[in-house]
Amino acid sequence: MTGILDLLNSDLGKTIISGVSGSTGTDQNKTSSVLTMALPVLMKAMERNASTPEGAQGLMGALSGKHDGSILDNLSGLFGGGVDENVKTDGSKILGYVLGNKQQGVEQVIGQKSGLDAGSVANILKVAAPILMGVLGKQAKQNNISSQNDLGGLLGGLLGGNDAKQEQGFLEKILDSDGDGSVIDDVAGMVLGGGKKKDGIGGLLGGLFGK
Secondary structure, eight states: OOOHHHHHHSHHHHHHHHHHHHHHTOOHHHHHHHHHHHHHHHHHHHHHHTTSHHHHHHHHHHHHTTTSSGGGGGHHHHHHTOOOHHHHHHHHHHHHHHHGGGHHHHHHHHHHHHTOOHHHHHHHHHHHHHHHHHHHHHHHHHTTOOSHHHHHHHHHHHHOSTTOHHHHHHHHHHHHSOSSSTHHHHHHHHHTTTTOOOOSTTTTTTTTTTO
């Protein structure tokens, strides 16, 4: 199974980046950076939520119903006339459910690292969240996911290199923040590796995810 960041580098990923960029009026490279950072964080948060029977049941219900992957069948339609407000509302609900009170802190950290304000990051994530759920829904269908263990395996596999301590530390740190923005200071030193900065699409997480 390919990891979530491999997906972003695929043709489908490029379509998603270009569509999200166009629909939010955000620079394509910055949109790409935001998604490179945000998608693993969202996946990690979902993995945590799915570690309880209730959380797993809720996520499996969503993946077999509304988020069964059909959104991916017509991305040109989704992005063509501007993304429907219903999709953004749905994305907002997904983010609230998955990240809870960490949402603001996550958006601030990603904004700081990508050179965007937190509001722009929030707009990108609102459009991207339903698409990410669609990707999960499609994978769940293809892999006949029917139990909490299966679901955990699917999310862990998509995170790729799931046991890399540095990557885990980064994701845990963001998700363990109390949402008040102070996480930025905590994470900045670790992410930038004592001032050594990487360039390009995976500037922040690239090295952590073996890119």
